[in-house]
Amino acid sequence: MRQEAFTMAAEILFLDDDDDLRNTMVALFTMKFGVDCIGFASLHDLVCDSVQALKTRIAILDVNLGKGRPSGVDAFNWFTKQDFKGKIFFLTGHANSDPMVSQACNTGAEVWSKPMDPEVMFTEIDKILNPGTLA
Amino acid sequence: MNSIALTLFQTSGDSLFMGLCLMLGLLSAGLSIGFFSILRHKALLYFGVMAFIVYVVVGVANANPQQLYDLDGHGIFLRVMHALLGVAIYLHYRLFLSIFSPLPRSKYLHPTIFASVTFLALVARALVVISLDGNLIRLSSLLTATFLTTLFFYCLAYSASVKSVAMIKLGCCVFTGIITYPLTRAGILQAAPSDTAMSFLLLTLLSIFSALWLYGLIEMARELFENAEIASLKKMTTAFLHLRDLMNTPLQTIGFSIAILHEKNVDLQSTLKRMESAFRQMRKISELLESESHPQEK
Numbered sequence: 001m002r003q004e005a006f007t008m009a010a011e012i013l014f015l016d017d018d019d020d021l022r023n024t025m026v027a028l029f030t031m032k033f034g035v036d037c038i039g040f041a042s043l044h045d046l047v048c049d050s051v052q053a054l055k056t057r058i059a060i061l062d063v064n065l066g067k068g069r070p071s072g073v074d075a076f077n078w079f080t081k082q083d084f085k086g087k088i089f090f091l092t093g094h095a096n097s098d099p100m101v102s103q104a105c106n107t108g109a110e111v112w113s114k115p116m117d118p119e120v121m122f123t124e125i126d127k128i129l130n131p132g133t134l135a
Numbered sequence: 136m137n138s139i140a141l142t143l144f145q146t147s148g149d150s151l152f153m154g155l156c157l158m159l160g161l162l163s164a165g166l167s168i169g170f171f172s173i174l175r176h177k178a179l180l181y182f183g184v185m186a187f188i189v190y191v192v193v194g195v196a197n198a199n200p201q202q203l204y205d206l207d208g209h210g211i212f213l214r215v216m217h218a219l220l221g222v223a224i225y226l227h228y229r230l231f232l233s234i235f236s237p238l239p240r241s242k243y244l245h246p247t248i249f250a251s252v253t254f255l256a257l258v259a260r261a262l263v264v265i266s267l268d269g270n271l272i273r274l275s276s277l278l279t280a281t282f283l284t285t286l287f288f289y290c291l292a293y294s295a296s297v298k299s300v301a302m303i304k305l306g307c308c309v310f311t312g313i314i315t316y317p318l319t320r321a322g323i324l325q326a327a328p329s330d331t332a333m334s335f336l337l338l339t340l341l342s343i344f345s346a347l348w349l350y351g352l353i354e355m356a357r358e359l360f361e362n363a364e365i366a367s368l369k370k371m372t373t374a375f376l377h378l379r380d381l382m383n384t385p386l387q388t389i390g391f392s393i394a395i396l397h398e399k400n401v402d403l404q405s406t407l408k409r410m411e412s413a414f415r416q417m418r419k420i421s422e423l424l425e426s427e428s429h430p431q432e433k
Contacts, residue, residue, distance in 0.1 A: 018384050018388070020385075020388045020409040020412045020413055021384055021385075021387055021388045021391070021413075023405075023409060024388050024391040024392055024395065024406070024409050025391060027395060027402070027405070027406070028391045028394055028395050028398075031395065031398050031401070032394075032398070091387075093380050093381075093382075093383030093384045093387070094380045094383075095376055095379075095380065097376075098380075113383075114383035114384060114386065114387040115383055115386040115387040115389075115390045116387065116390070117390070118390060118391055118394040
């Protein structure tokens with residue numbers, strides 16, 4: 001399943017199997033930053049729209065995308081193979097002791113733990129979208 | 136049964152120290168059964184009952200050794216003694232399996248051999264109970280001695296990595312070794328009873344090593360009990376962590392929804408729907424926690 005706010009190239013990508021959370025993030029970040037956001041429920045959906053996905057500047061990936069399904073770490077590896085130029089963050093609801101979260105930490109990407117303070121995320125996203133702007 | 140109890144008291148009266156050794160042995164047996172009710176390890180029950188039988192038989196035999204050879208005069212008494220010894224052999228076998236598991240294997244040691252030797256010893260003992268015959272008693276004693284010798288070598292071969300098992304191993308080896316002497320003398324050779332000094336020495340060693348054996352069993356059962364408690368705590372912690380992980384996503388949805396509501400020109404209906412959905416998820420988790428803390432109400 002795929003959901004986007006506008007038809008133009010998206011700036012921020014969200015990968016999360018929870019529909020409510022994914023749609024909320026798309027709505028919030030679109031509203032906050034005035035940029036296009038795109039959401040995917042699975043790696044399969046993301047790969048199906050790889051052209052759009054690879055054009056984004058920021059990818060926020062949930063780690064656990066469902067039992068028996070490719071994880072956020074698999075998505076990270078896919079992005080790496082595709083030579084993705086944007087910044088990747090992980091957003092997970094599981095403890096650091098979880099094996100998948102450990103794998104995510106080993107990728108070198110920043111790992112955020114749910115529930116994240118939205119203001120912290122806004123600050124980090126703003127640094128990337130508007131690099132010249134002072135905090 | 137009255138005569139058995141009387142005989143025991145008579146033993147205590149004639150030789151105070153020997154009586155004390157018997158009491159120590161019987162106390163070990165009683166404590167073992169008592170600890171079983173707390174720690175629930177079967178080895179304690181097997182040891183308690185087995186030791187009790189052995190000490191009763193040894194005590195009675197020591198008090199009046201001549202009656203062991205009077206097959207016609209004390210037929211029922213001897214049948215009861217042999218039946219008790221059969222039960223003791225079986226309990227000893229079960230006790231051994233519950234402690235020294237898995238059994239060590241080698242060219243000469245195999246669990247099938249141990250089971251077969253035990254079976255033969257039990258069958259022979261049953262035959263003695265049915266038909267009190269001097270030759271059958273010899274055969275039965277020989278097979279019991281073979282059983283004990285097999286057990287002794289298994290004990291030696293077992294590698295004890297924990298202190299409690301090492302103590303049990305020592306107690307088991309010596310106890311088994313000591314018992315073989317009167318069994319051989321009275322059962323196989325049907326020789327005259329050993330003198331008081333030898334009986335005294337045997338009984339003392341028997342009591343000391345059965346106490347050591349008991350101590351090792353209690354330690355082992357306590358270690359297992361503690362490990363079970365730790366495993367149970369770990370399981371509970373894992374379950375709570377899992378529930379906490381389930382909560383994080385709906386919490387995040389609510390957090391972001393609140394941030395949306397702070398913005399102007401917001402699509403209120405969609406945001407409220409998502410918040411409602413997140414709230415329902417959290418309520419489900421709360422119900423799960425409630426049912427986990429009251430499992431009997433499920």
